Amino acid sequence: MEKRSICVLQPVLNPNVEQNRNINKPIPKVYEHSKYSAIMIWVPACLSLLLSFVHIFYLQANPTYDLPIIDSLEYVKRAEYILTPSMTPRPFLHSPFYAWFLAGAFFYFGKSLTLIRVMQAILNCFSCVLVYQLGRRCFTPVVGRYAALGYALYAPMIYFATEIINVPFVLFFTLFSLFLLIRSVEEMHWKWWLTAGLFAGLNLMTRADTLVFYLVAVALITWKKPIAFLRSTGFVIFMLVPMLLTGMYNLYTFGRFQVFPANSGIVFFQGNNPDYMDTIGIRPGVSYQNLIAKPNRDGVVPTREDYAFNQYFYGRSFEFMVHQPLQYMQCLIYKIRTLIGGYELPETYNLYTCRKYSPVLKLLLFYWNGFGFPFSILFPLSIIGIIIGLQRSGSQRLLMLFLACMLLPLLGYWNSTRYRMVIIPILLLYSGVSIVWIREQIQRREIRKVSIFVLFFCVLLTVASLPYPHFSKGHDFDAEMYISAGLSSLSKRNTKEGIGLLQKGVMLEPDNFYYRGQLAHAFQKKGFYQEALQEYQKALKLNSKDITLHNNIGTLYARLKNEEMALHHYRKAVNLNPNFSTSRYNLGALLFRQQQYKEASEHLKTAVAFNPDFSASHYLLGMSLLKLGQNEQGMKELAEAIRLNPGLKKL
Structure with missing residues (x-):
C-alpha cells in the first residue's frame, strides 16, 4: 500500500502531549x-x-x-x-x-x-x-x-x-x-x-x-x-x-x-481610501458612478495604455496609506472584521434578499x-x-x-x-x-x-458574531433588484418589460433620484416624452446637482425642439463637472447646429480630450474648425474621426 503523511489528530491544546507520533502511519x-x-x-x-x-x-x-x-x-x-x-x-x-x-x-x-x-x-x-x-x-x-x-x-x-x-x-x-x-x-x-x-x-x-x-x-x-x-x-x-x-x-x-483584468486599480481603491466604509461593497448606481468619475472630476485624461485609470486609483490609495497611517490601520481592522464576521457582505449580490x-x-x-x-x-x-x-x-x-x-x-x-x-x-x-x-x-x-x-x-x-457597521444592512435590495432587472431587460430591447420592472423599483423606493432618472430615461428611449419629463422633474427635485440628470433632460428638451431649455441643462451639467465629456459633446453639438462655431469648438475640444475615442466629437470639432477657417487643424480632426469610424468617410 502507498504510504503518505496524514494527520493523526493530536490533542495539541494540551502542551504536554507529544506532537509527532504516527506521522507516517499508512491510511487504514x-x-x-x-x-x-x-x-x-x-x-x-x-x-x-x-x-x-x-x-x-x-x-x-x-x-x-x-x-x-x-x-x-x-x-x-x-x-x-x-x-x-x-x-x-x-x-x-x-x-x-x-x-x-x-x-x-x-x-x-x-x-x-x-x-x-x-x-x-x-x-x-x-x-x-x-x-x-x-x-x-x-x-x-x-x-x-x-x-x-x-x-x-x-x-x-x-x-x-x-x-x-x-x-x-x-x-x-x-x-x-x-x-x-x-x-x-x-x-x-x-x-x-x-x-x-x-x-x-x-x-x-x-x-x-x-x-x-x-x-x-x-x-x-x-x-x-x-x-x-x-x-x-x-x-x-x-x-x-x-x-x-x-x-x-x-x-x-x-x-x-x-x-x-483591466480594473484592478479601482478595486484596490475601493478598499483603501478615507471613505472605505462607503466604498467597500459599493452598490451599483449613483454611488458607483461617482466613484468611477473621480479621475474625470480631477482632470485626469484617459490614455490607451491606462484607460481604466489604474495609475490614478493606485496612486490615491498609496497616498492614503502613507499620509494617513492611523486611518489606514482603522481601515485594515475594518477589513479584518468583514473577513471574519458572520455577516455575508454583499458585493454585487445579496444572499439575504434571495432567501x-x-x-x-x-x-x-x-x-x-x-x-x-x-x-x-x-x-x-x-x-x-x-x-x-x-x-x-x-x-x-x-x-x-x-x-x-x-x-x-x-x-x-x-x-x-x-x-x-x-x-x-x-x-x-x-x-x-x-x-x-x-x-x-x-x-x-x-x-x-x-x-x-x-x-x-x-x-x-x-x-x-461581533456586528460591524455597513450601509448594506439598511439598503433596499428589493428595489435595487427590480431596477437592475429593468435595465437588463432594456439592454435586451424588451422595453415594455424593462419599464414595468423599473416602475416596481421606483414604487419600492420613490425618493431615490437615480431610480427615477433611469425610469425617465427608459420613457425617453421609448418615445414617451411627457412621462419622461415628469420623472426627470421629480428626480431633479430630489437632487438638483446630478450631472447625468441634467444631461439627459437636456437631450430630452433637444428632442422636443426646446433648445433654450436644452442649453440650460447642458450648461448646468458642464458647470457641475467641466470635464464630463458627454455633456460637453451634447452642448457643442447643439451650439454647432445653432452656428455658434467658436463656443462649440471650445466644448468639443474638451470632449475630445476626455474621450479621445469618440469619433463624433472629432467630426464636429473638425467641422467647427473648418467653419472658423482653421483648415489644417480641422482636417486633422476629420481624419481622426474617419480613423475611428470609417463610415464617416461617406459624409
Missing part, C-alpha cells in the same frame, strides 16, 4: 478500499446537486433569473462580443475564462441561463468530491467526509453555484490544481506537475490573485526539494500557456497584450444581530482545526500556504462574501479536523480537553 485499508467509503464519497456530492436543483427550481420566481444583472450582465455581454465579431472589441474588466465558457455554451446550446445554472451545479458537485479527496489525502477520510458534507450544506456555496458568475469555476480550478500539486509533490511524476500547471493557469484566468500562491508554492517546493527543479519549471511553463493565449487573443481583438425565493437558503442561511449562520460557526471550528493541525505533513503546509496567500488580496484589496468563497473549502477541511478531534475527546471522556475546546469555540464565536 478500511478507509481506502471499502464499499462503504466509496459510497460515502458521493453522498455529499449528490446532496450538493440535489440542493442546487431545488434552489434553481424556486429561484425562477426571482425577477433576475432570466435577466442577468451587474457583473452577470457584464459576463453575458462579453460572451456576446466574443460571438459577434462585427461588434466593436473592448477590453475585459473581469476574469476572461467565464466569458469564454458562456460564449461556448451559448454557441452550442443557445442562450439558456437555466442550462448554465445546471452545468455549474454539476461542476460544483465535482468540487465537493475534490474537497473529500483533499481531506482524505491531507488528513483522514473521516475529515474529508465531514468537509465534503459541510461543502454540500454551505448556503453561499449553493447560491453562487447557480448564479451567472465565475465562482464555481474558481472553486473547481482552485481545488483541482491544489489536489494535483499535492499529488505532484508526493509522487514527483511529470504528468501530475504538468497537469497541475495547466489547471493553475486556467485558475488564473478565473481569479488572477491566486498567482501569488502558485509562485510561492513552486519556489518553496524547489527550495526544499532541489530534485523538483525541472518539474516545477514545467509547472510554470504550462501555467503560462492559458495566460499567453489570453494575451494573444486580446492583442488580436483590441490591439493590446493584456493578461489580467425570499429559495427554501434552501431559508433553511441554511440567516443573520441576526451579528450572528451569521453558517460562517459564524465555520470560523471558530476552522481556527481550532488549524491549531490542531499545525506542524504536519507537506500537503497540509500547502493548504496553509494557500490560505495565507489568499489573505493578502482579501485584506490588501477588500473582502465580500463572493471574494472569500475561495478560502471556504480550506476552512471546511480544518473544521472537519476540529469535529473529528472533539468527537474523539468526547468518546475518551477527556473532560478537560473538551472544556478547553468549548472555551476556545465560544471566544471565537463571539469574535465572529
